[in-house]
Amino acid sequence: MNWLLVVVGAVVGAPLRYLTDRAVQARHESVFPWGTLVVNAAACLLLGVLTGALLAGAASSRLHLLLGTGLCGALSTYSTFSYETLRLAERGRRFLAGANVVMSVLVGLGAVHLGSRVAEQLFG
Numbered sequence: 621m622n623w624l625l626v627v628v629g630a631v632v633g634a635p636l637r638y639l640t641d642r643a644v645q646a647r648h649e650s651v652f653p654w655g656t657l658v659v660n661a662a663a664c665l666l667l668g669v670l671t672g673a674l675l676a677g678a679a680s681s682r683l684h685l686l687l688g689t690g691l692c693g694a695l696s697t698y699s700t701f702s703y704e705t706l707r708l709a710e711r712g713r714r715f716l717a718g719a720n721v722v723m724s725v726l727v728g729l730g731a732v733h734l735g736s737r738v739a740e741q742l743f744g
Contacts, residue, residue, distance in 0.1 A: 629690015663696035668735020
């Protein structure tokens with residue numbers, strides 16, 4: 621039945637990713653993929669909190685399957701990040717493509733670290 625938890629989380633995460641991406645991107649006239657960066661950062665932050673809570677014994681493995689694997693897995697999107705980076709490079713926007721790679725990695729790592737610190741403070 622673990623698979624059902626993942627599916628339920630993904631059913632929420634996938635449309636949330638799409639809607640958030642569109643809402644963020646609509647606020648910017650830039651070709652930079654801000655929407656994807658935001659959803660990936662949010663997923664990393666939530667995953668950091670969830671993992672920290674799990675390690676502290678404040679969350680169950682079932683909750684981690686539902687929210688971590690299901691919701692965060694569907695909310696974040698490595699394939700869209702890769703596609704958008706490639707499209708920027710193909711259109712001659714190499715600086716923006718490189719900035720997208722660097723920012724996505726640094727923001728993602730920073731968000732998961734921040735999330736784990738938040739969990740440590742809350743549950744540690």
